[in-house]
């Protein structure tokens with residue numbers, strides 16, 4: 339079946355539904371964001387920033403990268419003093435801008451470490467890897483690319499594995515409450531009269547936290563029909579694999595989400611899944627697949643538990659504002675080079691740390707592995 343008036347990606351989705359029946363939303367989101375050549379994150383590098391669909395802390399300017407680089411330099415110092423080799427691994431690097439900001443700080447202000455730096459990018463997509471290679475190459479930076487966890491098997495990594503806004507971009511399962519039957523269904527996507535529409539499917543229970551929450555008896559009659567929650571089993575799996583890869587060093591992620599997700603939040607009857615396009619938040623998650631970003635809040639408490647169950651210890655789970663203020667204090671205390679207090683820098687600090695800008699919305703989870711107590 340080919341419907342000529344829809345996008346190539348909509349056609350891929352239509353065909354899959356035509357062949358196999360309605361798809362769970364999690365599959366729709368996977369295709370919408372990552373379908374090779376056609377998905378939102380596959381087509382152009384400039385999805386993020388002023389010309390794109392949404393901002394991240396990286397688009398605010400180079401300050402986040404500089405502050406991370408300075409923080410990393412201190413962790414790398416600890417690793418070096420314990421002896422042996424180490425790596426710095428970024429995941430979710432998209433167009434490579436954060437890598438450029440970090441590498442630039444090291445090159446200009448910690449050249450001895452820069453010379454020993456083994457910077458790896460964990461990137462499953464060949465397309466995105468080519469954008470990153472081009473951007474780093476233009477500035478004369480090297481790097482190494484790895485595709486999957488098989489390139490980072492258990493215990494093979496000593497160093498720092500970090501990401502900014504990675505896990506909120508993982509495909510989410512979306513469950514809904516059937517008020518009449520008083521049980522969960524799974525939101526699916528079907529095709530009716532040439533349009534993608536929501537449908538109700540039996541819930542997939544994924545074993546790895548991919549199941550809807552228990553609803554206490556008295557609440558069951560109060561939950562409105564269609565009340566939505568989501569679960570991102572892939573984020574837990576990713577964190578477990580990251581924890582397993584780390585033989586020593588730090589695992590860190592910055593993202594927006596909950597310290598402890600309220601299982602049933604009455605203020606969010608539609609859950610936390612959102613669409614973004616040209617800097618506007620949109621409620622129609624099924625509209626124009628591949629043309630809008632889809633994202634769900636990260637459940638940090640779940641990640642924390644996964645890391646701890648895998649043997650990591652938690653250094654901190656704080657807001658981005660508190661984390662960066664702490665880094666700033668160290669910048670001042672240790673007279674770190676490469677930081678100025680120009681108007682542009684002050685404005686970036688304010689945007690990154692102020693509670694009403696990005697300071698409270700984003701959280702930082704840092705866990706560490708053996709030998710870093």
Ligand SMILES: C[S@@+](CC[C@H](N)C(=O)[O-])C[C@H]1O[C@@H](n2cnc3c(N)ncnc32)[C@H](O)[C@@H]1O
Nearest residue numbers: 379394396429430431432460461502503504507
């Ligand atoms: C919201 S963007 C963030 C980009 C960048 N870190 C920033 O902060 O501006 C998320 C990126 O993670 C990528 N991504 C998704 N799944 C991934 C995975 N399993 N491993 C590495 N990157 C992934 C997406 O393609 C996208 O480029």
